[in-house]
Amino acid sequence: MKNALGREIPERIGNRSVEPFAGAFVTKRTGRKAARPQKWSAPRENKVLPSLEAAIEATGLKDGMTISFHHSFREGDRVINQVVDACARAGLKNLRLFPTALFPTHAKLVDHIQAGVVNRIEGSMNGPVGAFISQGGKLAEPGTLRSHGGRWRAIEAGDVAIDVAFVAASQADPYGNANGINGRTPCGPIGFCRVDAQYARKTVVVTNDLVPYPAYPFEIEQGWTDYVVEVDEVGDPAQIASGTLEMTRSPARLRIARLAAEAVRASPYFKEGLSFQGGAGGISLAATMYLALEMEKAKIVGSFVMGGGTKIMVDMLHKGLVRAILDGQAFDPTAVASIREDPAHVMMDPGLYANYDSRGCSTYLLDAAFLGATEVDLDFNVNVNTHSDGRLLHGIGGHQDVAAGAKMTLITAPSIRGRLPVILDRVTTVTTPGEVIDVIVTERGLAVNPKRQDLKDSLLSAGLPVRDLAEMKEEADRLVRPLGRPVFADEVIAAIEWRDGTVIDVVRKVEGWE
Amino acid sequence: MQNETMAGSDAKGDCRVAVAPTRALSVEVKTEDPELFERGIREVVEEALSQLGKVKGAVSVVDQGALNYVLAARVETAVRAAFPDLSPLSPRVKRQQTGRDAPRRSRLYAPGNSPRLLVGIELHGADCVLLDLEDSVPPAEKAAARVLVKHLLAAIDFPGEVWVRINPLDLGGRDDLPEVLRGRPHGVALPKAESEGDVAALSRELASLEKSLDVPVGTTLVMPILETAQGILHAEEIAAADPRVAVLAFGAEDFTRDVGARRTPESLLFARSMLVATAKAAGIQASDTVYADVENEKGLLAEATLARDLGFDGKGAIHPAQIGPLHAVFSPSEKELEEARKVVAAAEDAQRRGIGAIAIGGKMIDRPVLERARRALYLADHLARRDSR
Numbered sequence: 097m098k099n100a101l102g103r104e105i106p107e108r109i110g111n112r113s114v115e116p117f118a119g120a121f122v123t124k125r126t127g128r129k130a131a132r133p134q135k136w137s138a139p140r141e142n143k144v145l146p147s148l149e150a151a152i153e154a155t156g157l158k159d160g161m162t163i164s165f166h167h168s169f170r171e172g173d174r175v176i177n178q179v180v181d182a183c184a185r186a187g188l189k190n191l192r193l194f195p196t197a198l199f200p201t202h203a204k205l206v207d208h209i210q211a212g213v214v215n216r217i218e219g220s221m222n223g224p225v226g227a228f229i230s231q232g233g234k235l236a237e238p239g240t241l242r243s244h245g246g247r248w249r250a251i252e253a254g255d256v257a258i259d260v261a262f263v264a265a266s267q268a269d270p271y272g273n274a275n276g277i278n279g280r281t282p283c284g285p286i287g288f289c290r291v292d293a294q295y296a297r298k299t300v301v302v303t304n305d306l307v308p309y310p311a312y313p314f315e316i317e318q319g320w321t322d323y324v325v326e327v328d329e330v331g332d333p334a335q336i337a338s339g340t341l342e343m344t345r346s347p348a349r350l351r352i353a354r355l356a357a358e359a360v361r362a363s364p365y366f367k368e369g370l371s372f373q374g375g376a377g378g379i380s381l382a383a384t385m386y387l388a389l390e391m392e393k394a395k396i397v398g399s400f401v402m403g404g405g406t407k408i409m410v411d412m413l414h415k416g417l418v419r420a421i422l423d424g425q426a427f428d429p430t431a432v433a434s435i436r437e438d439p440a441h442v443m444m445d446p447g448l449y450a451n452y453d454s455r456g457c458s459t460y461l462l463d464a465a466f467l468g469a470t471e472v473d474l475d476f477n478v479n480v481n482t483h484s485d486g487r488l489l490h491g492i493g494g495h496q497d498v499a500a501g502a503k504m505t506l507i508t509a510p511s512i513r514g515r516l517p518v519i520l521d522r523v524t525t526v527t528t529p530g531e532v533i534d535v536i537v538t539e540r541g542l543a544v545n546p547k548r549q550d551l552k553d554s555l556l557s558a559g560l561p562v563r564d565l566a567e568m569k570e571e572a573d574r575l576v577r578p579l580g581r582p583v584f585a586d587e588v589i590a591a592i593e594w595r596d597g598t599v600i601d602v603v604r605k606v607e608g609w610e
Numbered sequence: 611m612q613n614e615t616m617a618g619s620d621a622k623g624d625c626r627v628a629v630a631p632t633r634a635l636s637v638e639v640k641t642e643d644p645e646l647f648e649r650g651i652r653e654v655v656e657e658a659l660s661q662l663g664k665v666k667g668a669v670s671v672v673d674q675g676a677l678n679y680v681l682a683a684r685v686e687t688a689v690r691a692a693f694p695d696l697s698p699l700s701p702r703v704k705r706q707q708t709g710r711d712a713p714r715r716s717r718l719y720a721p722g723n724s725p726r727l728l729v730g731i732e733l734h735g736a737d738c739v740l741l742d743l744e745d746s747v748p749p750a751e752k753a754a755a756r757v758l759v760k761h762l763l764a765a766i767d768f769p770g771e772v773w774v775r776i777n778p779l780d781l782g783g784r785d786d787l788p789e790v791l792r793g794r795p796h797g798v799a800l801p802k803a804e805s806e807g808d809v810a811a812l813s814r815e816l817a818s819l820e821k822s823l824d825v826p827v828g829t830t831l832v833m834p835i836l837e838t839a840q841g842i843l844h845a846e847e848i849a850a851a852d853p854r855v856a857v858l859a860f861g862a863e864d865f866t867r868d869v870g871a872r873r874t875p876e877s878l879l880f881a882r883s884m885l886v887a888t889a890k891a892a893g894i895q896a897s898d899t900v901y902a903d904v905e906n907e908k909g910l911l912a913e914a915t916l917a918r919d920l921g922f923d924g925k926g927a928i929h930p931a932q933i934g935p936l937h938a939v940f941s942p943s944e945k946e947l948e949e950a951r952k953v954v955a956a957a958e959d960a961q962r963r964g965i966g967a968i969a970i971g972g973k974m975i976d977r978p979v980l981e982r983a984r985r986a987l988y989l990a991d992h993l994a995r996r997d998s999r
Contacts (some may be wrong), residue, residue: 108747161909347638347730347734347929347930347931348729348730350930350931351730351733351734351930484646485643485645485646513675514622514623514674514675515641515646515647515648515650515651515675515676539730539733540733571767574678574679574765575677575679575765576678577650577678578647578650579646579647579650580646580647580648580649580650582645582646609645
């Protein structure tokens with residue numbers, strides 16, 4: 097069947113029946129949410145277990161079950177590998193992994209997949225694991241990629257039942273309260289797994305800093321936690337800033353960032369109380385910095401900036417350019433320290449900022465957002481999941497949630513990367529539909545979604561280089577085309593869920609080349 | 611292998627092409643992600659080879675994300691090194707002429723030997739991009755750079771002007787010209803110009819190349835760069851040497867070295883003033899030297915303001931971040947434009963009424979004031995049209 101974007105979607109994927117994507121805000125559910133089993137506990141119960149092996153035994157983890165993790169330690173995470181190693185030693189097979197994201201540090205999982213310890217991954221299959229699976233590595237079922245909010249929604253709806261949630265925490269107490277901002281190796285908010293900890297059949301807090309009761313703030317609460325395990329290492333905070341978090345120095349990319357910030361300045365939203373999302377990625381960081389300069393010049397104070405917390409945002413808070421930071425995950429140590437010290441630097445979880453089935457998301461109150469793209473197309477659709485050769489590359493992150501919510505969503509991307517064109521007739525995979533994208537910014541200029549004539553007029557009257565997306569595409573194509581095109585098999589390796597649980601696209605196995 | 615020739619490098623955005631003469635033509639391509647890129651690379655390489663003529667050799671390409679024009683340039687360089695009798699490629703070029711008096715508030719230098727630094731150089735809004743074959747290109751890379759610059763010129767549609775700084779004629783400039791003229795730059799910058807003879811010699815070369823390339827003779831402009839004591843003292847004859855000369859540029863680094871000065875605003879005052887006066891006497895533009903400290907925007911603004919106050923029309927830039935500040939300094943302000951509109955309106959009114967003298971509110975307007983007003987309006991109009999692109 098075809099969904100609302102004309103993407104061919106199978107009616108069943110693995111053993112789930114598929115609801116096709118119908119539009120960004122079409123689905124309206126009225127049922128009841130799922131819940132975990134009820135459990136009583138005796139006063140002063142001891143929850144501390146001596147090892148991960150003991151926790152595996154105590155939770156009753158068996159072959160074929162689902163275990164979940166959060167990614168707040170990012171590339172520095174040491175818990176996923178430790179837990180899966182322990183599962184392997186315990187002789188477990190066919191586990192389903194349900195992480196919020198994976199990183200290159202988890203390359204070792206490929207060995208566990210090949211050995212049969214893990215046979216399914218539900219969630220972002222990025223990095224080495226994504227490459228392994230795209231290149232023919234076998235999983236028992238296709239995975240499902242969800243946004244931050246989409247994952248939260250799926251757990252609440254009971255679409256994914258978690259058997260054991262393993263919560264990495266830089267500090268915890270013996271009664272199961274835990275957080276990520278204190279302790280010897282703080283990583284920042286661990287709110288991603290607050291839903292796991294509340295919905296999993298069993299919840300295990302894993303920490304390297306077990307302190308006497310109470311460990312606070314209560315990001316993870318005693319009432320959700322079954323067991324607590326102390327280990328030597330949960331993660332290396334120095335590596336939370338790895339990867340895409342360095343400010344760009346390339347003149348072309350700085351130009352994109354500057355154009356994006358100038359577009360926001362030229363929009364009707366640039367006024368007292370401005371709210372915006374400043375993402376990761378070199379261009380988004382620079383755009384945030386330029387926008388801060390514009391706000392300073394115009395002497396306006398923003399209501400809030402949200403995103404993964406960065407030093408740039410903290411500097412804005414200290415300069416009085418925004419009233420608050422809403423922070424879902426820390427991207428550098430400055431952000432972690434700021435959360436501890438400044439009540440206006442507020443931790444939040446995806447249930448608060450991104451959940452479709454909720455009574456309010458912070459992203460819905462955003463004026464502007466800077467987001468990246470691997471590919472964009474002439475319908476303004478965005479792909480952040482697959483490389484143009486069909487390989488699964490990245491998870492969705494908060495892309496869909498933020499794009500859907502913000503009044504002005506700007507995609508910042510160079511028109512070419514090496515010999516790879518970024519503007520296509522049709523993206524390889526749709527992550528986020530064009531209906532929620534307002535402006536695409538490349539080093540060649542700004543393209544405004546035709547349905548936003550109002551915005552186009554604002555940018556034009558500010559003298560910004562507003563251009564036709566097709567024209568920018570043609571210019572870039574001349575420098576790099578022609579390009580090989582993959583031919584896809586019918587076999588689906590992953591479903592891309594829209595944040596409401598419908599399927600917006602699927603990733604198919606690459607069969608050959610045109 | 612014997613007689614193997616090479617061009618390019620393993621730097622990001624470049625490629626390395628090797629050619630070994632053999633009995634038959636073969637092409638081997640190595641690239642990251644061959645499924646995506648090999649087909650395109652092969653097509654570009656084979657097209658360049660067929661245009662070059664009957665090439666019999668083993669051609670191998672190791673790609674690091676080179677754009678099509680870089681690939682074509684590297685193939686041409688390596689093949690012509692192996693077969694010196696082949697004539698240069700003449701890629702198709704579409705280029706809109708500009709005038710001698712086109713706005714040149716900024717002239718952005720870019721090293722002609724670095725594909726990575728040249729990518730997107732046309733996108734930063736410079737009035738004039740200056741592709742450099744002189745100081746930024748080491749001697750061993752001159753031959754490859756002039757071919758790369760030619761292909762870049764042909765491939766890119768510049769929103770403003772694009773010029774090439776060649777080497778002094780006797781130090782490679784004569785070899786630069788036949789390549790780069792095939793890319794139809796708006797003009798050629800001549801470094802270390804010291805006499806009427808230097809410019810005349812360049813002009814003769816240009817005329818003969820224009821003729822042989824079927825380009826209207828005299829359309830390639832010239833920007834002598836005065837950067838020695840001799841150059842400054844002979845500014846007048848240099849400016850008047852040829853109608854192609856559209857702008858005199860000042861080069862402070864070499865000038866201070868040549869006269870033994872230290873670079874301060876005061877120490878350069880004579881040279882700058884001399885250059886401006888000469889240029890204006892000849893009815894052409896004056897462009898100030900570059901400001902080397904990219905991080906120091908305040909310093910740039912101060913030096914640009916000084917240059918503008920002296921009468922310069924623009925200034926060199928070595929980084930795209932310098933363009934915005936330069937344009938802010940060298941553009942007519944809203945107040946100046948308002949004044950200019952009044953002056954021009956008064957002149958038109960006077961002409962309609964057949965009065966010789968122009969006056970606003972009883973105050974007489976001199977001819978130079980009228981001309982400066984027209985210039986400001988022309989600039990503003992020109993820039994508005996460019997910015998709406």
